[in-house]
Amino acid sequence: MDTHFGADSSPPPSRWRKVAYGGMQPGYDDNHTDETFLEDMVMNANVVKRNMLKVMQDSVSISQYLCIVALVVLVWIYTLRSTLNENSLLLLDVSLLGSGFIILVLTEEMLSLKRLLNYVLNVSFFTTGLFVLAPIYQTLTRSISSDSIWAVTISLLLLHLFLHDYSGSTIRPSGALKNPNLTSCISLNASIVASVFIASRLPSRVHVFATMLFSLQIFLFAPLVTYCIKKYSFRLHLLFSLGLMAVTLTFVYSLHCLLFVLLVGMLIFVNVVCPYWLIRIQEYKFEINGPWDEAKLCFDITD
Amino acid sequence: MVSDFFYPNFGGVENHIYYLSQCLLKLGHKVVVLTHAYGNRSGVRYMTGGLKVYYVPWRPFLMQNTFPTIYGTFPIIRTILLREKISLVHGHQAFSTLCHETLMHSRTMGYKVVFTDHSLYGFADVGSIHMNKVLQFTLADVTRAICVSHTSKENTVLRSGLPPEKVFVIPNAVDTAMFKPAQVRLGRDEIVIVVISRLVYRKGADLLVEVIPEVCRLYPNVRFVVGGDGPKRVRLEEMREKHSLQDRVEMLGAVPHASVRSVLVSGHIFLNSSLTEAFCIAILEAASCGLLTVSTRVGGVPEVLPDDMIVLAEPDPSDMVHAIRKAISILPNIDPQVMHDRMKRLYNWNDVAERTEIVYNRALKCSDQSLLERLSRYLSCGAWAGKLFCMVMIIDFLIWRLLELLQPAKDIEEVPDVALPCHQHGERIEHVFH
Numbered sequence: 158m159d160t161h162f163g164a165d166s167s168p169p170p171s172r173w174r175k176v177a178y179g180g181m182q183p184g185y186d187d188n189h190t191d192e193t194f195l196e197d198m199v200m201n202a203n204v205v206k207r208n209m210l211k212v213m214q215d216s217v218s219i220s221q222y223l224c225i226v227a228l229v230v231l232v233w234i235y236t237l238r239s240t241l242n243e244n245s246l247l248l249l250d251v252s253l254l255g256s257g258f259i260i261l262v263l264t265e266e267m268l269s270l271k272r273l274l275n276y277v278l279n280v281s282f283f284t285t286g287l288f289v290l291a292p293i294y295q296t297l298t299r300s301i302s303s304d305s306i307w308a309v310t311i312s313l314l315l316l317h318l319f320l321h322d323y324s325g326s327t328i329r330p331s332g333a334l335k336n337p338n339l340t341s342c343i344s345l346n347a348s349i350v351a352s353v354f355i356a357s358r359l360p361s362r363v364h365v366f367a368t369m370l371f372s373l374q375i376f377l378f379a380p381l382v383t384y385c386i387k388k389y390s391f392r393l394h395l396l397f398s399l400g401l402m403a404v405t406l407t408f409v410y411s412l413h414c415l416l417f418v419l420l421v422g423m424l425i426f427v428n429v430v431c432p433y434w435l436i437r438i439q440e441y442k443f444e445i446n447g448p449w450d451e452a453k454l455c456f457d458i459t460d
Numbered sequence: 461m462v463s464d465f466f467y468p469n470f471g472g473v474e475n476h477i478y479y480l481s482q483c484l485l486k487l488g489h490k491v492v493v494l495t496h497a498y499g500n501r502s503g504v505r506y507m508t509g510g511l512k513v514y515y516v517p518w519r520p521f522l523m524q525n526t527f528p529t530i531y532g533t534f535p536i537i538r539t540i541l542l543r544e545k546i547s548l549v550h551g552h553q554a555f556s557t558l559c560h561e562t563l564m565h566s567r568t569m570g571y572k573v574v575f576t577d578h579s580l581y582g583f584a585d586v587g588s589i590h591m592n593k594v595l596q597f598t599l600a601d602v603t604r605a606i607c608v609s610h611t612s613k614e615n616t617v618l619r620s621g622l623p624p625e626k627v628f629v630i631p632n633a634v635d636t637a638m639f640k641p642a643q644v645r646l647g648r649d650e651i652v653i654v655v656i657s658r659l660v661y662r663k664g665a666d667l668l669v670e671v672i673p674e675v676c677r678l679y680p681n682v683r684f685v686v687g688g689d690g691p692k693r694v695r696l697e698e699m700r701e702k703h704s705l706q707d708r709v710e711m712l713g714a715v716p717h718a719s720v721r722s723v724l725v726s727g728h729i730f731l732n733s734s735l736t737e738a739f740c741i742a743i744l745e746a747a748s749c750g751l752l753t754v755s756t757r758v759g760g761v762p763e764v765l766p767d768d769m770i771v772l773a774e775p776d777p778s779d780m781v782h783a784i785r786k787a788i789s790i791l792p793n794i795d796p797q798v799m800h801d802r803m804k805r806l807y808n809w810n811d812v813a814e815r816t817e818i819v820y821n822r823a824l825k826c827s828d829q830s831l832l833e834r835l836s837r838y839l840s841c842g843a844w845a846g847k848l849f850c851m852v853m854i855i856d857f858l859i860w861r862l863l864e865l866l867q868p869a870k871d872i873e874e875v876p877d878v879a880l881p882c883h884q885h886g887e888r889i890e891h892v893f894h
Contacts, residue, residue, distance in 0.1 A: 175610045175763060176763050176766075177608075177609050177610070177629070177631035177739065177760065177764055178631070178763075178764065178765060178766060178806040178807060179805075179806050180806075180808070180811045180815075181811075181815055186628075187628040187629055187815055187818070187819070188624070188625055188626070188627060188628045188629070190624040190625060194614065195614050195617075195618070197614075198614070198618070444583075444584070445583050445618060447611075447614065447615075447618075448611050448614075448758075448759065449580045449582075449611050449612070449614065449615040449736075449738075449759055450582060450736070451580075451582060451662070451735050451736040451758075452664075452735040452736065452756065452758050452775035454667070454735075454775070455776055456670065456777070458666050
């Protein structure tokens with residue numbers, strides 16, 4: 158039996174500890190909220206502060222690709238109207254192929270004969286295959302009305318633009334790390350199907366071959382070429398895009414006034430309105446991190 | 461107790477509900493469990509101690525959850541609540557659609573409601589965002605909430621916007637009578653590391669693939685026993701082949717719950733590599749069997765055991781190897797029986813039940829609220845979501861009134877209380893519907 162003189166008070170309650178064992182902590186309820194509550198929470202740790210100019214420069218990739226697609230559609234319209242005949246189209250194809258090749262070679266860091274040979278071999282396989290299959294494409298949609306073809310093509314092109322991978326390239330140069338994801342494969346397929354539909358409306362086999370070659374080489378290789386240019390020099394990329402935009406706008410103006418206005422509106426929306434909007438809504442971003450997060454593995458899982 | 465997850469499934473939530481119900485029955489309360497039918501197991505069943513379980517005949521449609529019909533469950537739940545003379549409803553697990561629906565209907569009918577959250581969720585991916593919104597809806601009007609660890613409390617408060625004073629932290633416990641250390645102490649010349657978990661990404665199976673070969677290389681006298689099955693088992697088998705560790709890594713496949721103890725007592729160290737855990741019961745079971753635990757420092761794991769019974773490591777292979785080295789070095793100081801006796805004092809289901817009873821008493825003391833007061837809480841959930849939730853609750857209220865008209869409460873016959881011999885002396889304080 159203890160005899161306490163004077164001190165009648167209970168011993169001071171021990172400090173609350175953030176532990177689960179040992180039952181209820183004496184002197185504290187189970188719903189006790191300590192000052193250390195949520196002290197490990199980190200807010201907006203990974204949020205990048207965006208600069209308006211940088212965002213506008215980055216949006217140039219999107220408008221550049223929009224202009225490329227607009228040019229392709231222009232060539233299709235001219236071919237369908239027989240303004241452009243098959244020989245000039247073939248010339249266009251060869252020159253585009255050649256210039257793309259030269260750009261790839263010039264901007265490639267690791268230039269090797271084996272790589273060059275690899276490219277040449279792939280391109281020749283591809284061209285031969287197209288030439289052989291051209292008669293099939295010609296009769297593919299004979300039973301479908303033209304209106305359905307235009308409607309399907311336009312919707313496929315819109316799908317292609319929505320799902321396109323604007324930051325990289327689906328066809329990657331050998332040795333690139335990122336694998337293409339599902340949406341970029343879907344967009345590529347949509348564009349290829351659209352080109353097949355348009356090519357099937359053309360009168361002769363050479364027309365079909367030339368148009369298919371043109372469309373496919375743009376849709377498959379243009380992202381790769383623009384990606385190489387961007388990697389090589391950002392200023393060159395900006396100049397190239399501005400030149401491309403100017404060329405596209407001139408051609409579309411000479412074609413149809415309404416389309417011109419539409420294209421100008423799209424370009425302004427993509428380049429000016431969207432960056433401003435993005436920066437405005439960045440303020441609402443609220444990212445929460447803390448000890449409850451699932452741990453991220455620091456190594457890649459290679460199967 | 462309401463949840464989609466109950467016996468015959470085995471898991472953290474299922475065991476929690478079962479043990480908690482048994483201890484509450486011992487304290488003299490009446491406990492009824494509501495869950496969905498499992499295969500042929502449908503209707504009313506009685507389990508140990510007179511625990512009545514309603515297996516309502518709905519089929520699970522996705523990951524053991526019933527199909528969410530929002531109002532379709534109202535009639536049967538109302539019937540069960542009135543028949544069993546329930547006074548309080550306790551829902552488990554945020555991922556259970558049955559739990560959310562039952563809590564919503566119980567609130568409409570005016571019952572007091574308690575919710576226990578057993579898992580941690582993120583904030584960033586699409587699934588989590590939707591889950592958190594649903595949770596916000598359910599918890600906007602819950603009377604009290606329980607979380608299984610302090611980290612889980614922080615996570616739940618952030619996800620649902622509940623005031624922290626409404627959330628109680630009551631951890632899980634372990635049945636120490638079932639998890640006893642081996643009769644004969646194991647020899648120390650060969651060290652056996654045991655891993656028992658589902659072999660999925662979330663439980664860190666990829667970390668195991670990196671850690672096991674390294675440890676086997678550094679310590680020739682270490683052997684691994686891996687129990688459990690899952691999609692990542694193939695990777696572990698490949699790792700075993702690649703490093704020729706067939707005699708040093710034993711893969712047991714899926715271990716039934718009854719054999720977990722025998723697997724655990726064959727080892728010295730228990731390795732847990734999960735990437736996220738609100739509260740890891742596996743660690744408790746291992747500690748109760750006298751094993752030293754090595755675990756990743758994620759979620760609520762640092763709160764579970766005192767520092768001398770667990771070695772923590774970052775979820776990084778080199779850090780885990782380092783932790784295993786430290787564990788091997790302190791292994792001679794570990795006495796399994798001493799550890800088991802300590803665990804008996806640290807974790808106890810009866811203690812959990814008593815603390816839960818305190819939460820129930822607090823909940824029952826809360827004042828009743830009219831529909832209008834409750835609607836104002838739902839409105840604060842968000843600009844669009846708040847109005848949607850209010851609409852949902854108003855329709856729920858109207859359906860309740862309709863059900864009252866069609867099947868009045870006085871027509872529903874109440875279940876007589878069956879007095880089982882072992883509960884003769886228990887005063888019926890209240891009838892609790894879990």
